[in-house]
Amino acid sequence: MSKILFFLLLIPTLVLLAVIPSAFSEDLHQMNENDLALDISNADTVQNGREWYDRRCSFCHGGQGKGGKGPCLTCGKFTYSANTNMGIFTTISVGITNQSLGGTMGAFGTTIDGMDIVAIVTYLRSEERRRIESGEIKDPYIVQEQMVFPE
């Protein structure tokens, strides 16, 4: 390939690489590159998730996911779900049936649509972000060690 052609192709490639992430990934919440990406800046999705949460979850997990009979879901700590969006989505869908882990958390995958469960997780993550940024809770990620996800 001629040098000129190479640079002609290189420049738009670099521009795209710089522009795409800043345009799209800015408000996407992901715990690692393979994790479910949640658009926590989408007000409609967050509101839909909030409504589902208030109807079906707040009874046990408290208002704004602050915890009650069930654990806090907006504290940045998900011990049962490995703190990934995919893990939380799975926990909500299939529940926690293992009695030695509690076994109180039901399966919602049959009564709540997949996209609405995604909206619930999006709401929980946006609320978690809000609570960290407002100083309401200590940022749980500062002290956390880099997690390694085996393939």
Ligand code: HEC
């Ligand atoms: C009957 C009470 C109850 C209801 C209703 C309930 N949960 Fe739970 N949930 C629990 C309990 C208790 C646990 C802790 C594990 C256990 O004991 O099974 C839990 C665990 C979880 C976890 C795992 C947390 C972690 O640390 O990884 C998630 C996520 C979760 N619930 C989300 C939800 C969502 C979302 C809803 C609504 C769709 C919901 N729960 C409704 C009681 C409930």
